Amino acid sequence: MKGEKDSKQKIELDDDIKQLVITRIEAQMSPHLRLSIGEGGSLGINEMIKHIKDEDQIGKQIITSHLEFIKAQASGALISALNSVE
Amino acid sequence: MKKSVLITLPNFDDVTTYLSIFSKEIILNCQKNQIKIKCLEKEKVTSINTTNIIKKLDCKMIIFNGHGSPKSIRGHKNEKLISLGENDYLLNNRITYARSCWALLELGKKCVEGNKGCFIGYKIPFMFIIDNTRITNPIKDNIAKIFFDTSNLVPIGLIKGHTAKESNENSKRSMLKAINKALTNNDKDSHAIAQILWNNYISQGVVGDANEQL
Numbered sequence: 001m002k003g004e005k006d007s008k009q010k011i012e013l014d015d016d017i018k019q020l021v022i023t024r025i026e027a028q029m030s031p032h033l034r035l036s037i038g039e040g041g042s043l044g045i046n047e048m049i050k051h052i053k054d055e056d057q058i059g060k061q062i063i064t065s066h067l068e069f070i071k072a073q074a075s076g077a078l079i080s081a082l083n084s085v086e
Numbered sequence: 087m088k089k090s091v092l093i094t095l096p097n098f099d100d101v102t103t104y105l106s107i108f109s110k111e112i113i114l115n116c117q118k119n120q121i122k123i124k125c126l127e128k129e130k131v132t133s134i135n136t137t138n139i140i141k142k143l144d145c146k147m148i149i150f151n152g153h154g155s156p157k158s159i160r161g162h163k164n165e166k167l168i169s170l171g172e173n174d175y176l177l178n179n180r181i182t183y184a185r186s187c188w189a190l191l192e193l194g195k196k197c198v199e200g201n202k203g204c205f206i207g208y209k210i211p212f213m214f215i216i217d218n219t220r221i222t223n224p225i226k227d228n229i230a231k232i233f234f235d236t237s238n239l240v241p242i243g244l245i246k247g248h249t250a251k252e253s254n255e256n257s258k259r260s261m262l263k264a265i266n267k268a269l270t271n272n273d274k275d276s277h278a279i280a281q282i283l284w285n286n287y288i289s290q291g292v293v294g295d296a297n298e299q300l
Binding site for chain 1: 099100153187188213215218219259263266269282284285
């Protein structure tokens, strides 16, 4: 029972993360921009969102990239790195 | 081994077109510094041509543009040029810069084992942003330029006589400066630009003898 609850929470968390990244993409990228990511080619906003919803390799890589940046901002790693070049 | 450079310039999709076009600066720097450079372009970027040129010209430095994986670097239409366990020995004792996704992870480490070579590359995908309104004339794409100006500093640093370590660090410093500039601009796209620059910043690295020079 507990395992089922944990599993449900994990799925909800994953959905929250996907939605967070989709919201960031919609807010932060102009429609005329495309992201180039390896063999995935260059992707417009809708294509990026589709990869995220499909949870394929490219979608996971886009999510990872967003999470790494968020983590760097939250942990202070980004500001510390930026201060090192000022 | 000769103080010369081999560069691959595949051009069969958006990504490889941009990689090749923005490599012009690297080629110009070779010419300016009187360093011989062999350009392997478009459909000529095949495994057999790459192997033959490396063996024949014995170039000290090799610059790969193209798709990649942890175990391979690819050329025209994704033909494998260098594969882990098959012909990675071709990169032994050389300086390699691979602007290819993932290749630093396994291939890069393997090809510098037990020799004086070094490998600079990316342990996750190298990413960049394109301005779609400039796609027919990429060289005018000032958004994509940010990602290539910063990564080009690896080979350009080596061409100017810096070590692999110095060239890698200088390139990464320029990424941080570009992130700072983007975040200071604070327009709609600046956060996305900063985030993708950070992706390249954390994934770019050097393995092997980082004191190697061209």
